[in-house]
Amino acid sequence: MRDVSTTSPSPRLVPVTADNIDAACAISVRPDQEHLVSPVVKSLAEAYVHPGVAWPRLIVDGDEPVGFVMAFLDIAWNPAQDPADIRSGLWRLNISAGHQGKGYGSFAVRAVTDEIRRRGAARAYVTYHAGQGSPAPFYAALGFRPTGELSGDQPVAALTL
Template sequence: MRLVEITPDNVLEACALRVRPGQEGFVAPVARSPAEAYASPDVARPRLVYDGDRLVAFVRGFFGVRFDPDDPRDRPRSGPWRPAVSAGHQGRGYGRFAVGAVCEEVRRRGGSRVTVSWKPGGHGPEGFSTGLGFRPTGGVSGDQVVAELDLGPAAQVQCP
């Protein structure tokens, strides 16, 4: 498995990535994420996950983002945003690899905590995220549950 930047050569393939039926309401289409990321290149890095020559997943890392700048309690956060594994490749470790790569990038940038959020529901990513060790903070972002994973040296759970 390897991470690859989105380029003119693979952008159409990236935009064609689809999750399983029933999951569409829990993650934005992959085409939306690179467009948003390239509008804010200082805080978001979209990447594709390939297994050999096959595109199997997408992940967008965000770094040092304050979601509510008007709230003095809102600290900068980093983590994976909108990971999506293609319908035919789920359950094979590609999502874990993608999230793990973002965690490593957060560590390289000096971070010790990774944040994710999800929309609650039966076909959503809650089970995947909690299975990796993310724990709800009790906070919400819009209609999404906010969860975190401690990456510090004393962490009980290591990032995937």
């Protein structure tokens, strides 16, 4: 498979539908990453119970599903502290084990941040697990910077759009 970061115009995000839900649920990360990201089926359940907030998409290259990404859009981050603090960002990113290292993750994050920018936001956010195998360096390479906040036990990082 080619490196999509430099040669492929075909990766795209498509909505998860009745026709591709099985392919979406079949996306699985490497076993050593399973503690870092929830499975797609959980993301789809969260999308179901958070309509209008969750933006789930299957990442496909040609006709082949290679990953899954889900954004959160326009949520009040901590309404008790500041109800005007409305945020959008990356909620979940799962790149299929056999398709990692080919640029699909970077493509998906850029596609999500483009969508967030299109909707008028000035920043995009992400949270992630810290420690062994953390995706922090991946997000830092894409321009996300730690905010010093935590969401639960996960660091929060932001990207100025």
